[in-house]
Each structure stands twice: as C-alpha cells, then as structure tokens.
Amino acid sequence: MACCGCNGKGNVAVKDVDKLDEILSKYEGIKGSLISILQDVQGLYEYLPEEALNYVSEKTGIQRAKIYGVATFYTQFRLDPVGKHVILLCQGTACHVNGAKAIEEAICEELGISEGETTEDGLFTLTNVACLGCCSLSPVMMIDGEVFGKLTPKKAREILKEVKASEE
Amino acid sequence: MKLIVGQGSCGVAAGAVKVYKALEEEIKNSSADIELGTTGCIGSCYLEPIVDFIDDAGEKTTFVTVDGEKAKEIVKDIVAGKAKENECIIGDEDVEAMAKQKRISLRNCGIINPENIDEYIEAGGYKAIERCIKEMTPEEVIEEVKVSGLRGRGGAGFPTWFKFNAARQSPGDVKYLVCNADEGDPGAFMDRSIIEGDPHALIEGMIVAGYAIGASEGIIYVRAEYPLAIKRLNIAMAQAREKGYLGADLFGEGKFNFDLRIKAGAGAFVCGEETALLESLEGNRGMPRPKPPFPAQKGYWGKPTNINNVETFANIPFILANGGEAFAAVGTEDSKGTKLFALAGKIKKGGLVEVPMGMTIREIIFGIGGGIANDKKFKAVQMGGPSGGCIPAEFLDTPIDYKSIQETGAIMGSGGMVVMDETTCMVDMAKFFLDFTCKESCGKCTPCREGTKRMLEMLERITEGKGEPGDIEKLIDLGEFIKTTSLCGLGQTAPNPVLTTIKYFRDEYEAHINDKKCPAKQCKELLTYTIDPEKCTGCTICARNCPASAITGTLKETHKINQDLCIKCGKCYEVCRFGAVAVE
Amino acid sequence: MVTITMNGKEIKAEKGKTILECARENNIYIPTLCYDETLSIYGGCRLCVVEVEGARNLVASCTTEATEGMVIQTESEKVVKARKNVIDLLLSNHPIDCLTCEKAGNCDLQDVAYRYGVREPSYIGEVIEYAVDDANPVIARDPNKCILCGKCVRVCDEIQVTHAIDFVDRGFGATVGTPFNEPISYEICRLCGQCVSVCPTGALTNRQFEGTRPWEVEKVTTTCSLCGVGCTYDLNVKDGRVVGVTPKPDSIVNGSSLCVKGRFHTDFAYSPDRITTPLIKKDGEFVEASWDEALDFIAEKLNKIKAEDGPDAIAGLSSARCTNEENYLFQKMMKAAIGTNNVDHCART
Known part of the structure; x- marks a missing residue:
C-alpha cells in the first residue's frame, strides 16, 4: 500500500x-x-x-x-474545532497602548480559558488578532463579526454575559 | 438632495450600518425626496459615523458622530429646512484639520461611491490608462513615473520607476504584476481605506503598471482580515471588466491585454516581505527567499515580477493623468508627493491623514491630530510599526521625508503613526513590538528565530524587575547582530523599536533595571500599592475586592496592604472611592 | 571569469559561482550548517556570513554570487563575532549533552562550536521540550536537537521526491515534523534515511549506530549487493563486525543517496538463517556441499536436459540482487552455452 x-x-x-x-x-x-x-x-x-x-x-x-x-x-488556519462564538481580540498597537492586555485578562478570567482556547461548553473561543483596523475605537474586540469598541474590562465582561444570557 | 454615509470598516465598526438603516427608515416615513448613498472612509475615524448631506445647490454639510436617533433628527431637520442647525454638524476645528491635508491617493475616498464605477469615471478615472495606451509607449510611461519622483510607499522607499524599468528590461515573454495589500503592521490601515474607498484607483494604477512593465496578469494579495475590501475589489473588477478596462485588447488598440485576480492572504505578517509573499502566492509557507535574485529577475513562478503596495499604485493614475511634474510639485527635493498615515494611540483625532511630504511631525500630530488625548504630555511617536522606531519630543520638528525620518532611527514605513504620552512605558512598547515580530518570524534564519526570542525574554525580565546591569549593552549587541545578519527585511528591522527606545529613553531602561521602577507606572511587577492612612476611611471595599486577600483592616480602621501577598492587580486602586490607594 | 579578492588574495572565479563555492575551491574555510551542494540553496543558518566591502550588512556566502571586484573577508573580527553569536543562539536552544549524544564526534554543530570556542550558551531562556520519536527501529528523531537547517526537508523533497516531512509551525516554535506529528514509519515515508545522512546534528540518527562512536569504526568501501544499481557505500566495521552503512559522497553511481535496503539492511549478514554454502537435496533433505560439487551437479543436469529435450526445455530466471554485469553474463550463458532465449528476471514486471 x-x-x-x-x-x-x-x-x-x-x-x-x-x-x-x-x-x-x-x-x-x-x-x-x-x-x-x-x-x-x-x-x-x-x-x-x-x-x-x-x-x-x-x-x-x-x-x-x-x-x-x-x-x-498561517494564523488563519485552525486545526481544532472552535466555539460557537469566536472572540477576536485586537492586539494592534493602538489597542495595546489603550489597555488591550487588561481586556484579555478580564475575558480569560470571565471565561476560564487562555488565549487560543475554547470554553468547555463550546460557546466561546478566544483568539488574538494582529489588528482589526478600528484603531480610533481601541481597545476593540469582534464577536461574530460585530465590533465592540472603547472597551474596559468591565464592559468586556458585560458583553460576554449578555451573549451567554442570550444562549440560555 | 442626497445623504451619503461613510461605510468604511471603521465607520461600520462605529455603527454606520445602523445609521444608514435609520436614515432609510426616516426618509421613507417622512416621504422626503432624499437620495441615500454610500462612500468610503474620509479618514476622520474619530468622528465616525459620518454623514454628508448635499443639497440641491451642491453644497455639502457634514454631520459627525451620528447614531440611530441622531440620524432621524438629521432627516427631520433637513425636511424642516434647518439642516445647519443640527447638533451633529462638524466643528470648525475639524474642518480646518481636514484642510491641512493634501489628497492625492485618497482623492476620491469619502467622496465617491466605491461600488459604482461611473462615479470614479466622472471624477476623471480611467483617463490615465487611456492616455497611456493611446498615446504613450511603455518606456514613456516609465519616464513619466521617473519625472514624478514617486518612491515605494510600502516602507523601503525604492524609486518606483526603477522597479518598473527593471521588470520591463528583464528578459522573458511572461511577466507578472503583484500588488502587496498584505497590510500587517498593527495600527496601520492605509491600504484598507484606499481599497474600501476607491478600489478603481488601485485597479487603474495596476493596469498602467502592467502596461509599463509588459505584464498581462496582475494579482492583488490582500489580507483575509479585510473582507469588505475584498468584496469591493471584486465588485470593482467586475465593473471594470464590463466596461472593457480589464480583459483582452484594452481600448481596441491591439496593444495590450490585462486582467487581475485576488488572492487572499492567510495571516502572516512576514508575507508583506516580497519574496515571502511570492512563496505564499505559490501556495507555500511564507518563508522568504534569499535575494538576489530579485523578483524583477525571478519572481512569481520564476518569471520577472514587479511588486508594489496599494498606496504606490493609487498614486499612479494621478501621475499619468496630470503629468509627473504635477506630482513632483508636491513634497520635498528628496521625497515627492504625499504620504498617508494612520494616526492612532494617545491622540485626540485619530484616523487617516494624507499630507504633503515635508510637513513636520509636529504639524501632523498637533495641527491635524489635535494633540494628545486628555491633554497629557507628548512622549514619543512610533513610526513604521514593528520595523520602525520611536521618535521623541526633541525631533517633533523633523519633516516627513525618507531621509530625515531615517536619520532619527525610525523609518517612513508604510504609514503607521502611534502616538504615546507620559503614561506609555517605552520598555513595554519595545517589548510589545518585539513580541509581535517574534510571533511573526517565519523561523527560517537563526538570528531572527532565536535572536528575537532572546531579546524579548531580556525585555520581559527587565519589565518584571529581574533586569541586570549589562542588559542594555547585551540588547544593543544582539540587536545589531540580528540587524546585520538576518535573511529578510523582517529580521533586519525587528530590533529597531528596541534600539531606538534605548537610544532616546535609556533612562527608562535604567530605572527598570537599577531602581526596579517603571516611571510610566505601566509595568505591573514594578508597582507598589500602598494605602494612605490620612485618606483611608476604613470602608473595607478594597479588602473585600482584593483577590489575593492581601489587605487587612476592620471597619472604620485604616487598611494595610501586605506587600508579600500583593499580586499588583490594581483592583484596590480601581475600587477605592477616596483616592487612598497610591501607586508607585 | 571574474576576479575577486578574498582575505587579501586575488582569486579568479567562474562567473555565476557563489562566494562560498569560490572559497571552497580555493581551500578557504567558511563554516556552513544549512548548505549542501546537492540541494537547493536555503540561506537559513547564517553561519556562512562574510564581510563584503561596501555592503550594508554581512552577506551569506552561500546565497551571494561573487561579482567582479568584490573584496571579501571571511574571518574578520566582525564575521567571527557574528558566527559566535549564531552558534551561541543555536546552543541556547539545544541540549548540551554532547558527552552522551549519538552524534558526538560527527556533529557539525559541535565542530563549529569547537572551532569558534563557544563552550556554552550565554543566553538564558525558554527551551521547548519536544518528545523524542523512537518508535521506529532504524530512524530516531529528537526535535530538541534540530537546528532547523532544513536539509532533511529538502533532501526528502528534492532528491527523494517523497516530501514526507516539512516545517511545522513558525518562528521560535517551528520544528521539522511529519503530518499531524505521526511517528516516522513506513506509512508516511520510505525510510530511505536520506534525511539522517544530511542531518548536521543529533536530531536524526541511524539507530544501528547506537552504542558505537564514530571514531571506533573502520570504513570499508563496497558495492551494495541488494540490487543491480550498484551503489557504492562504506560499511562501518567495529571490532570486525559490520555495524551499519554510511554513504560515500564521491560515489559515481549514487553520490550520497541510498535506499532503505542499502542503508539499513546490512543486518542480514549476521542472520542465523543465512545460507553460507551451497546445498544439494539428497533423499529429500538439503545437505551442505562444496562449490565444485554444486557447480558440477548443475552442469551435469543442464547438459542432460539439453541432450534429451533440447535447449528450449531450459529456462533461466535471474535475481534483482545480482549486478548488471552478472545479469548480462547470465543471459549470455543461457543464449550461448545453453542455446535458448528463455531467460528472464524477477524484477521485470
């Protein structure tokens, strides 16, 4: 063979x-x-x-x-299945200087996963991306194609809670 | 009467689609005779969503930071004939900022509908290629580009005519033209705005370049992260084909066939390097090839290939329609024309600006960008992204031209301009860029693969308070080594952010290493949180919120932070209502 | 022809040659790790950098063509410093276990570290730990020792045209791997071992050499007996016993190339099942015989058949394990001595 x-x-x-x-x-x-x-x-x-x-x-x-x-x-390709909602967290320079790291920490804590991972219930996958190009709204994340800008750790957690609530 | 909504990616992100729908609904409800249209990005991202109103006399009124509710008010005000009284009207200061710019590559962005070829043609489009094919030889086209003095806008600033000529002179029947739209620099979105706002400018520029070098096929390598740009390009290409600007025998002169196709990148910053881009186009891992041979000799599938970036191509139709001299009249002796910058970071008016070469950095940041957000103190501006460097306050009067920028240790780059204030830690900034290049290194050559990683680890140790005397020298040494021995441009420029910050902000590095302090108060591990007994009311909120149980104290008594347990999360600082928590 | 100056010496070189080729032709030492003259140019290790007058950066001599008037320094202070740095960085991400490494004494990385006096890495940092793939009986893969020179990937693709391995991931996390990290096996590759013979470090090793130090063996050049191609290779003999095979790059027939049989199947020499004398069946049992006895027996039988039933009653089938010359002689014997065209070969399908 x-x-x-x-x-x-x-x-x-x-x-x-x-x-x-x-x-x-x-x-x-x-x-x-x-x-x-x-x-x-x-x-x-x-x-x-x-x-x-x-x-x-x-x-x-x-x-x-x-x-x-x-x-x-290539970072676009994934070899593992992803969650229902993919969170793209912008790591662009503007987002970085405006506190993207704190947003990442908040999301990770809220979902109990690290960057690149999927939650156990299969609802969320968190992926860092180079730049979403919405620098004037920084820091930003994109969930299912929708952009959420001018984030604070608190705001990010609330958005995730809303998405979760909509699933129940 | 017409209302036009800016629907570039940034406009959409800010809510332009909702605004469009609200306008549509309100126009319908009020049965007003108002046409509704779409345009690309005007560049003033901080004002998005933006709506332009053009009255029957052709006069334009701009409304900014519109939302769904405000959109309805705008329609109502127009119907009532008092559009000028609407609260969303753009301020004078913003109009002035716009007036300081000079628009060549963005000439149609934010004005025409990018999905309608007729609007581009009405604005003088496709005249340049007509002139080329009907009246000029390819050599004459190259000469015109030479006269314009146009240099590559992708970063290195190589004379465009020289590259055209090299590909033209290179022997072979089959030649290729490639547009590098793999804009990967974090914090830069010039190419995206052009494609989204004026895709035909890129297409026409490429047709002219194809004619000049003798290529009949062009490929646009565009980031997959730019879905809207890809969509608009596809629409534009189909329209151009229908009108006969793409395809066989353009203008029926029996001289020239040319067509374009799009290839989407898959997420690799290194593919902005031209030989890695070629590897990627051929379906391989984007690992750079040694040069020479240069793409002009052996490029796509081994054939002579010319590669330019979007902004460069977008300038070409202007040059061929208005003459090289008209372009050369703008700018400086060494650098002709205009340059696009994506202004971001700690700036009041972030967005896309196009300025004549020779304008000073100060004029851009303070004149157009409105200065530093929250009126903090300007510290530095990062130009050229991960390949560039930081320019400190003492060089604010440096004019924008290739040579002057290079002398500061930064590079012109593709146009990322990130402004930093006193709260930005320069060591952290250097670490951020190095972390980026380290992740984006393809792994082919030793200096970049292993070296950037070791540099990054040194910076990590420094920001964690584990730096040692001699680290700065070690960083400079390793950085210089990586610069001089790496295989491609990514590695050769990767140490620049570190080397320039050491050059201009050495004291910050020293504070981290010797005093274990971060002067900008950004590096978590170097901060100390303490409670001021004078201000503490003993409300217990800090103790209740401390995730490490590091705060002790009972109700109405002064609280205390146990430094051994403190994880420096800053939660106490955040929750204290009396400003009793101090950070040092 | 072009004239260049290397280390102050004027050299005439053929146009189109690289700096490295010119240096080697003139016995000027330039170290390399990713270069192999039989493979495409890679330019990854950067150890071969030299200083060229007027060039902004150091240039890789393996990728740079020598052009008229070039003035080159191959061991200047700047060059030596850069090479030390390359070695230092490679060692900072490499196990320092030369004492017990299979490759010790035959390792290019060890050689250049010795030559440039890099005793230990000066950079401290992460070293990713990879699992060693030792599931296969003849090839062992230790990705921890891989320096990503890519020779194995190129030889597998360009010479062997199998492409069983490739680079995986990127940057500091890049490795050379199999699809989906499967262990190396006959399922995914032909086990030719070409990758093993080009590997400059202990990342890919021939397991037959486990327990043998390279300086303990005597090399005996011979021709492979396993097929008619007639590859030349070196038998590695330790204490009078064949341990394994290494290629002999100047072989006319095969260069450095060998197949799975030639490289790994020398163990048959010591098989207890191996037939070492002719056997003649007597009373239904094979009995050992001398060569004279055996040949006489065959000749007698052939003559008898030919006399009784004619030459076409005889057919000859030869073996793919014979050399071309032997096969030629065999068909000659069948046609001239026996007189029949009934001759065939087991590999003719």
Missing part, C-alpha cells in the same frame, strides 16, 4: 464530501492553490479536520506533510 505513495489514509470517511469535491474542482489544474483550497475547506467546516486534509492530499496529490506545514504556518 505504502509503496504507491498514497499513504493509505484516503479511506477515512469525510463529512460533506460532495462540497469538498466542489471546492477541489474549482481549483483543479490551477497550480499554487493550496492556501485558497484550505481557506475554502475551513469555510466549510470552520476548522481543518484531519480527514478533510487527507482527502485533499489524496485528490490533489499535494503531500500531507506540505499541507500540514502550510496549515500550521
């Missing part, structure tokens, strides 16, 4: 294989498309499941090691 170079990993069941095939056919024959493929795959699953990456490797002939190398290089 191994001598054909197929790595023998292609048989694991992949969820939504039709949609995955659709993504792959979009980039068929276009060299250098790995990053775009991974972006679309992440768009499909919200993260990059191992089985899906193995499937991409099998279909495109791009070696698994290379795919894994690219997936771990």
Whole structure:
C-alpha cells in the first residue's frame, strides 16, 4: 500500500464530501492553490479536520506533510474545532497602548480559558488578532463579526454575559 | 438632495450600518425626496459615523458622530429646512484639520461611491490608462513615473520607476504584476481605506503598471482580515471588466491585454516581505527567499515580477493623468508627493491623514491630530510599526521625508503613526513590538528565530524587575547582530523599536533595571500599592475586592496592604472611592 | 571569469559561482550548517556570513554570487563575532549533552562550536521540550536537537521526491515534523534515511549506530549487493563486525543517496538463517556441499536436459540482487552455452 505513495489514509470517511469535491474542482489544474483550497475547506467546516486534509492530499496529490506545514504556518488556519462564538481580540498597537492586555485578562478570567482556547461548553473561543483596523475605537474586540469598541474590562465582561444570557 | 454615509470598516465598526438603516427608515416615513448613498472612509475615524448631506445647490454639510436617533433628527431637520442647525454638524476645528491635508491617493475616498464605477469615471478615472495606451509607449510611461519622483510607499522607499524599468528590461515573454495589500503592521490601515474607498484607483494604477512593465496578469494579495475590501475589489473588477478596462485588447488598440485576480492572504505578517509573499502566492509557507535574485529577475513562478503596495499604485493614475511634474510639485527635493498615515494611540483625532511630504511631525500630530488625548504630555511617536522606531519630543520638528525620518532611527514605513504620552512605558512598547515580530518570524534564519526570542525574554525580565546591569549593552549587541545578519527585511528591522527606545529613553531602561521602577507606572511587577492612612476611611471595599486577600483592616480602621501577598492587580486602586490607594 | 579578492588574495572565479563555492575551491574555510551542494540553496543558518566591502550588512556566502571586484573577508573580527553569536543562539536552544549524544564526534554543530570556542550558551531562556520519536527501529528523531537547517526537508523533497516531512509551525516554535506529528514509519515515508545522512546534528540518527562512536569504526568501501544499481557505500566495521552503512559522497553511481535496503539492511549478514554454502537435496533433505560439487551437479543436469529435450526445455530466471554485469553474463550463458532465449528476471514486471 505504502509503496504507491498514497499513504493509505484516503479511506477515512469525510463529512460533506460532495462540497469538498466542489471546492477541489474549482481549483483543479490551477497550480499554487493550496492556501485558497484550505481557506475554502475551513469555510466549510470552520476548522481543518484531519480527514478533510487527507482527502485533499489524496485528490490533489499535494503531500500531507506540505499541507500540514502550510496549515500550521498561517494564523488563519485552525486545526481544532472552535466555539460557537469566536472572540477576536485586537492586539494592534493602538489597542495595546489603550489597555488591550487588561481586556484579555478580564475575558480569560470571565471565561476560564487562555488565549487560543475554547470554553468547555463550546460557546466561546478566544483568539488574538494582529489588528482589526478600528484603531480610533481601541481597545476593540469582534464577536461574530460585530465590533465592540472603547472597551474596559468591565464592559468586556458585560458583553460576554449578555451573549451567554442570550444562549440560555 | 442626497445623504451619503461613510461605510468604511471603521465607520461600520462605529455603527454606520445602523445609521444608514435609520436614515432609510426616516426618509421613507417622512416621504422626503432624499437620495441615500454610500462612500468610503474620509479618514476622520474619530468622528465616525459620518454623514454628508448635499443639497440641491451642491453644497455639502457634514454631520459627525451620528447614531440611530441622531440620524432621524438629521432627516427631520433637513425636511424642516434647518439642516445647519443640527447638533451633529462638524466643528470648525475639524474642518480646518481636514484642510491641512493634501489628497492625492485618497482623492476620491469619502467622496465617491466605491461600488459604482461611473462615479470614479466622472471624477476623471480611467483617463490615465487611456492616455497611456493611446498615446504613450511603455518606456514613456516609465519616464513619466521617473519625472514624478514617486518612491515605494510600502516602507523601503525604492524609486518606483526603477522597479518598473527593471521588470520591463528583464528578459522573458511572461511577466507578472503583484500588488502587496498584505497590510500587517498593527495600527496601520492605509491600504484598507484606499481599497474600501476607491478600489478603481488601485485597479487603474495596476493596469498602467502592467502596461509599463509588459505584464498581462496582475494579482492583488490582500489580507483575509479585510473582507469588505475584498468584496469591493471584486465588485470593482467586475465593473471594470464590463466596461472593457480589464480583459483582452484594452481600448481596441491591439496593444495590450490585462486582467487581475485576488488572492487572499492567510495571516502572516512576514508575507508583506516580497519574496515571502511570492512563496505564499505559490501556495507555500511564507518563508522568504534569499535575494538576489530579485523578483524583477525571478519572481512569481520564476518569471520577472514587479511588486508594489496599494498606496504606490493609487498614486499612479494621478501621475499619468496630470503629468509627473504635477506630482513632483508636491513634497520635498528628496521625497515627492504625499504620504498617508494612520494616526492612532494617545491622540485626540485619530484616523487617516494624507499630507504633503515635508510637513513636520509636529504639524501632523498637533495641527491635524489635535494633540494628545486628555491633554497629557507628548512622549514619543512610533513610526513604521514593528520595523520602525520611536521618535521623541526633541525631533517633533523633523519633516516627513525618507531621509530625515531615517536619520532619527525610525523609518517612513508604510504609514503607521502611534502616538504615546507620559503614561506609555517605552520598555513595554519595545517589548510589545518585539513580541509581535517574534510571533511573526517565519523561523527560517537563526538570528531572527532565536535572536528575537532572546531579546524579548531580556525585555520581559527587565519589565518584571529581574533586569541586570549589562542588559542594555547585551540588547544593543544582539540587536545589531540580528540587524546585520538576518535573511529578510523582517529580521533586519525587528530590533529597531528596541534600539531606538534605548537610544532616546535609556533612562527608562535604567530605572527598570537599577531602581526596579517603571516611571510610566505601566509595568505591573514594578508597582507598589500602598494605602494612605490620612485618606483611608476604613470602608473595607478594597479588602473585600482584593483577590489575593492581601489587605487587612476592620471597619472604620485604616487598611494595610501586605506587600508579600500583593499580586499588583490594581483592583484596590480601581475600587477605592477616596483616592487612598497610591501607586508607585 | 571574474576576479575577486578574498582575505587579501586575488582569486579568479567562474562567473555565476557563489562566494562560498569560490572559497571552497580555493581551500578557504567558511563554516556552513544549512548548505549542501546537492540541494537547493536555503540561506537559513547564517553561519556562512562574510564581510563584503561596501555592503550594508554581512552577506551569506552561500546565497551571494561573487561579482567582479568584490573584496571579501571571511574571518574578520566582525564575521567571527557574528558566527559566535549564531552558534551561541543555536546552543541556547539545544541540549548540551554532547558527552552522551549519538552524534558526538560527527556533529557539525559541535565542530563549529569547537572551532569558534563557544563552550556554552550565554543566553538564558525558554527551551521547548519536544518528545523524542523512537518508535521506529532504524530512524530516531529528537526535535530538541534540530537546528532547523532544513536539509532533511529538502533532501526528502528534492532528491527523494517523497516530501514526507516539512516545517511545522513558525518562528521560535517551528520544528521539522511529519503530518499531524505521526511517528516516522513506513506509512508516511520510505525510510530511505536520506534525511539522517544530511542531518548536521543529533536530531536524526541511524539507530544501528547506537552504542558505537564514530571514531571506533573502520570504513570499508563496497558495492551494495541488494540490487543491480550498484551503489557504492562504506560499511562501518567495529571490532570486525559490520555495524551499519554510511554513504560515500564521491560515489559515481549514487553520490550520497541510498535506499532503505542499502542503508539499513546490512543486518542480514549476521542472520542465523543465512545460507553460507551451497546445498544439494539428497533423499529429500538439503545437505551442505562444496562449490565444485554444486557447480558440477548443475552442469551435469543442464547438459542432460539439453541432450534429451533440447535447449528450449531450459529456462533461466535471474535475481534483482545480482549486478548488471552478472545479469548480462547470465543471459549470455543461457543464449550461448545453453542455446535458448528463455531467460528472464524477477524484477521485470
């Protein structure tokens, strides 16, 4: 099995294989498309499941090691599932000088997780991002695409409590 | 009559969408004959959301810091014919700040609707490329750019015509043009504003550059974190294609085919370095290649490739439409034209400004930016982001030009300008930038991978009160080593924030190391919290809130902080209602 | 041709050569860790930096072309200081266990640390601890000793065209790894061991050498007997016993390349199942025989069959483990001595 170079990993069941095939056919024959493929795959699953990456490797002939190398290089890619609400906390310079660190500490304490982690109930994932570009509103965070600006530790906690309350 | 809502990312973040909806609803309710439109970012982020009203005579009235309720009032006031009396009207000071700017690359931002190509054409768009293809040879186009004196706006300031020419002269049938819109400098959003506010300026600039170097394909490498910019670019490209500005045989002269496509980055600051960007475009890890060969010789898929940033391209149509001399008339001998800056940090009026080269830093910060927030004391301005450096107060009168900025130890950079006041700790600032580059290092070369980490650890120890005599010299030594031996620009500039802060604020480093004090009172571990017995009323609120149970005292008696237990969280300072907690 | 000056000496060099190539051709020492002449240029370790007059920074000699009039210093004070710093930084993130390291005595990092007198790292800080992958019987991976020179990644991709390993993560946390950190095995790679032979440190080692110091072995050059390619390599012999195989880079046939069989399957020499004399079946049992006995027996039988049933009643099947020359002789024998075209080879599929 191994001598054909197929790595023998292609048989694991992949969820939504039709949609995955659709993504792959979009980039068929276009060299250098790995990053775009991974972006679309992440768009499909919200993260990059191992089985899906193995499937991409099998279909495109791009070696698994290379795919894994690219997936771990770029911060956009996630190899673990994320929570229902992703909190993007801006780490830009303006946010830093206006107290982003204190906001991070407040969020971590409120949710009981560290940066990059997901809460046990699967509700929240906290991710630091380079700059959201809303410098005049600093410090800012983005939850599910909505920007919350001019944060204080207290305000950040209240926002999280509101989101939590809306889930109950 | 028309109402235009600024809907750049910052406007949207400040609530522009809600304002738009409120206006829409109120116009409908009042059956007023008012057209509603959208535009990009005008640059005055501190005033967002911004709404412009243009009356039937064409006169413009600007309303600022609008919200849903205020939007309704605006419509009501317009209908009642007393728009000028609305409370949201922009102040004179803000109008003046705007007037001090000179807009070339932002010429259409905040004015036209970025999703409508006709508005761009009405504003004189696509005239430059028409002139190029119909009247000029590629060599003449390059000559015109040479006359303009335009230098790369991405940071290094390389003459643009030289790069065009190198790619033009490089042998090969297939050549590529790449736009670097991977704006990763934390605290900078010039490129995003141009793309969101005037995408056709970038597109036209790229078509001209493609014609000049002989490329028929262009790629825009844009940050995935800029969804609105990508959306507007896609709309603009489709419209340009429909009008025949992109595609086969532009202007039917049988001379030139050109098309564009977008490639979204995936989150790596190092991909702003041109060879790492090429690796990323080819679907690889963004690890820089050794230079030479330069991209102009061997770039995308080994073909001659020219790479410029968004602001550079956005200047090109102006130069070709108005002539290189018109551009060169603005600015200084060494640096022509204008420069965009993203003004942020401890500043009153943060936002995007475009100023003629040669304006002093003081004029930008105090003249346009309104000075320091809360009227604190100016300490330094950081230019060039993680690759740049801090410029202290004594250099506030330095003019903005490549040479003068470089002489301070900072760099022009792509345009990040972060203002710091007396409460900003410079060691902490240096640590912040180094932490950033350390995380963003690709890991390929030893000095950057291992060296920035060790520098960062030294700074961490210093801010934690564990610094030792000799650390400053060690930092300078290691910093110089990383600068001179790293593979790419990221590593070669990474120590700059540390080296410039040591140069200008050595006393702050010494205070941290020798006295174990942070003069700006920012470094937690170096602070001491004490309770002033004179002011303490014994209300117990501090003791109740202390997470470390470090405060002792009973009701109506003076409280005391046990320094051995204190974790310096600052909670007592925050909750004390009598100002009895002192920080040193 | 271009003329350059290196350490005050005028050198004529072929146009297009790098500074490093010019130096090595002229026996001028420049240390390297990530450079390998059989692989693409990487430029990562920065140990090969030299001073070029007029250049703003030190330049990596492996990536920089020597151009007309260049004035180069390969061991100036500035250069030596930078190299010491490179070594210092690498050691600050590397176990200092040379006394017991498998690679001691054959380690490029140890050699340059010795040459530049870097006894111990002067930087203190985080050292990430990685799990050692020793699940495989022939290749051991110790990421703690990896200096990220990338030679293994390149040899696997460029020479072996397998791409079983690549860089993982980035910055200070970057490593060389397998997909999803699986242990190295035949599932993901061909175990050719090319990565092991290019590794400059103890990050990738040939486990057959465990317990053997490099200075204890005598190298005996031989030709691999496992297929017809005829690779040349060195048998490493300790106390009269073959321990393992190392490549011989100047081999005409294979250079430094070897496959899984050639590199790791020398153990068969000492297998108790190995047949060391001819065996002839007598009364249903194999019995040891001399070569003369065996050859006479075969010749007699072949002649008998040929005489009774004609040459086409005989067919010959040769082995892939014979050399090309042996296979040539075999078919010659079948055609000329036996007189049949019935000759084939086990690897002809």
